[in-house]
Amino acid sequence: xxxxxxxxxxxxxxxxxxxxxxxxxxxxxxxxxxxxxxxxxxxxxxxxxxxxxxxxxxxxxxxxxxxxxxxxxxxxxxxxxxxxxxxxxxxxxxxxxxxxxxxxxxxxxxxxxxxxxxxxxxxxxxxxxxxxxxxxxxxxxxxxxxxxxxxxxxxxxxxxxxxxxxxxxxxxxxxxxxxxxxxxxxxxxxxxxxxxxxxxxxxxxxxxxxxxxxxxxxxxxxxxxxxxxxxxxxxxxxxxxxxxxxxxxxxxxxxxxxxxxxxxxxxxxxxxxxxxxxxxxxxxxx
Amino acid sequence: xxxxxxxxxxxxxxxxxxxxxxxxxxxxxxxxxxxxxxxxxxxxxxxxxxxxxxxxxxxxxxxxxxxxxxxxxxxxxxxxxxxxxxxxxxxxxxxxxxxxxxxxxxxxxxxxxxxxxxxxxxxxxxxxxxxxxxxxxxxxxxxxxxxxxxxxxxxxxxxxxxxxxxxxxxxxxxxxxxxxxxxxxxxxxxxxxxxxxxxxxxxxxxxxxxxxxxxxxxxxxxxxxxxxxxxxxxxxxxxxxxxxxxxxxxxxxxxxxxxxxxxxxxxxxxxxxxxxxxxxxxxxxx
Numbered sequence: 001x002x003x004x005x006x007x008x009x010x011x012x013x014x015x016x017x018x019x020x021x022x023x024x025x026x027x028x029x030x031x032x033x034x035x036x037x038x039x040x041x042x043x044x045x046x047x048x049x050x051x052x053x054x055x056x057x058x059x060x061x062x063x064x065x066x067x068x069x070x071x072x073x074x075x076x077x078x079x080x081x082x083x084x085x086x087x088x089x090x091x092x093x094x095x096x097x098x099x100x101x102x103x104x105x106x107x108x109x110x111x112x113x114x115x116x117x118x119x120x121x122x123x124x125x126x127x128x129x130x131x132x133x134x135x136x137x138x139x140x141x142x143x144x145x146x147x148x149x150x151x152x153x154x155x156x157x158x159x160x161x162x163x164x165x166x167x168x169x170x171x172x173x174x175x176x177x178x179x180x181x182x183x184x185x186x187x188x189x190x191x192x193x194x195x196x197x198x199x200x201x202x203x204x205x206x207x208x209x210x211x212x213x214x215x216x217x218x219x220x221x222x223x224x225x226x227x228x229x230x231x232x233x234x235x236x237x238x239x240x241x242x243x244x245x246x247x248x249x250x251x252x253x254x255x256x257x258x259x260x261x262x263x264x265x266x267x268x269x270x271x272x273x274x275x276x277x278x279x280x281x282x283x284x285x286x
Numbered sequence: 287x288x289x290x291x292x293x294x295x296x297x298x299x300x301x302x303x304x305x306x307x308x309x310x311x312x313x314x315x316x317x318x319x320x321x322x323x324x325x326x327x328x329x330x331x332x333x334x335x336x337x338x339x340x341x342x343x344x345x346x347x348x349x350x351x352x353x354x355x356x357x358x359x360x361x362x363x364x365x366x367x368x369x370x371x372x373x374x375x376x377x378x379x380x381x382x383x384x385x386x387x388x389x390x391x392x393x394x395x396x397x398x399x400x401x402x403x404x405x406x407x408x409x410x411x412x413x414x415x416x417x418x419x420x421x422x423x424x425x426x427x428x429x430x431x432x433x434x435x436x437x438x439x440x441x442x443x444x445x446x447x448x449x450x451x452x453x454x455x456x457x458x459x460x461x462x463x464x465x466x467x468x469x470x471x472x473x474x475x476x477x478x479x480x481x482x483x484x485x486x487x488x489x490x491x492x493x494x495x496x497x498x499x500x501x502x503x504x505x506x507x508x509x510x511x512x513x514x515x516x517x518x519x520x521x522x523x524x525x526x527x528x529x530x531x532x533x534x535x536x537x538x539x540x541x542x543x544x545x546x547x548x549x550x551x552x553x554x555x556x557x558x559x560x561x562x563x564x565x566x567x568x569x570x571x572x
Contacts, residue, residue, distance in 0.1 A: 231561035
């Protein structure tokens with residue numbers, strides 16, 4: 001079942017490339033054009049058969065697109081929307097895969113011409129690996145995909161995007177954009193910052209001849225896996241969701257300082273109480 | 287090849303139980319007695335065939351032991367050594383599996399009668415799971431095991447314990463106890479505190495009807511996996527290695543605060559620089 005005759009994906013990396021592959025595997029798209037800043041990466045996508053052609057020129061080849069997917073780092077959306085807006089055809093659906101929604105929606109809707117429909121989306125399928133070579137048609141299967149429609153969102157466009165994600169195997173839900181940004185500040189953006197900060201702290205130890213990392217066990221590796229994620233992508237997410245992220249970092253700093261002072265004071269009772277809370281909560285997640 | 291006729295393991299959990307299973311599988315022990323505080327757990331170990339008998343009485347059945355393995359939380363070693371020291375037979379080897387070495391060595395050596403030999407050891411094979419039901423004879427295979435002998439350590443006892451760990455499949459190395467405690471404060475104890483603090487921070491959000499954790503992806507799950515570890519065990523490790531752990535927590539707080547202030551200031555250049563450092567270091571670990 002073809003949902004979209006012509007699809008243009010802007011940013012053919014892990015997520016954009018996986019969506020292209022899933023659309024092809026399920027026969028949901030006629031042709032898929034890919035575009036982005038790095039020519040080599042687009043040529044790789046073409047060679048791998050992930051996309052059918054490279055979108056050329058100022059308008060990135062969106063002129064005939066029935067669906068445009070913004071899958072580049074969220075900090076690039078404003079510029080891209082400015083560039084493509086005049087070229088979007090009437091009835092075209094624009095969606096995205098950004099990890100931040102509130103401010104991003106303002107940016108995209110602010111640049112959207114009448115008669116073109118934006119459906120904000122966030123598939124929860126990121127990994128520490130990036131790039132089109134890692135793309136998989138099964139990346140979204142049984143993973144959540146959150147849609148955050150606004151008052152302006154067209155109902156039919158929303159249903160079409162919902163169908164698309166459901167057909168890739170994702171579990172689709174609808175959520176308020178502000179709530180989305182608070183939740184993901186807590187369960188995604190904060191842990192990324194914490195993992196990045198951990199790698200920096202250990203890397204900056206300057207231990208001379210001793211390679212501390214050689215002694216790291218599975219715990220450290222699991223803990224820091226997400227620190228290998230794309231710096232550019234995460235710079236954008238941190239800055240765009242800073243209003244929600246900074247209060248979460250403060251909560252985390254509070255929690256860390258509390259452990260620190262319980263350890264300094266040798267306060268076994270309170271220390272064990274907080275370790276127990278943490279352990280119970282984590283075991284409850286399985 | 288029998289290395290020890292009679293072995294007593296004090297604390298038959300994940301590590302103690304796995305060592306018992308490995309000793310049996312390789313035929314390295316005549317009989318294995320297990321002991322500890324929780325009767326049910328010892329009876330489970332007996333039922334599972336992990337140990338041959340439960341060490342009884344005040345001396346935990348160490349009287350005939352050729353090898354005694356301290357595998358209980360490190361905070362219990364002082365009391366246990368006081369209780370068993372008078373009953374250790376001449377020539378007996380005492381070893382341990384504690385994640386802290388410096389202060390622990392002082393405790394054990396301080397209580398050790400002449401003619402009994404202590405070999406401090408730390409197999410790097412912990413997991414967030416605990417208990418004898420999780421024990422596996424292969425837990426140590428291809429994992430590091432670090433021995434931290436002191437001036438008092440008997441050379442032959444050291445070689446015997448080294449042989450034992452090598453025969454379980456571990457990669458054995460020798461390291462200075464103080465360096466061990468600095469390295470593991472950085473690559474193990476700090477990440478555990480950071481994961482515990484993360485779970486507390488998110489658990490204490492009090493989000494009312496919204497279950498934030500339902501939205502957590504693979505990143506959050508990997509990041510917090512070690513927060514499910516045993517609270518009692520980690521309380522002891524944090525307190526016993528606090529002299530090395532507190533400076534590492536401070537380095538981590540510094541690194542987190544730096545990210546926080548770069549995000550608040552919108553300092554894209556410095557933010558991306560530190561994200562890049564982190565990402566490069568983590569990718570370099572694979």
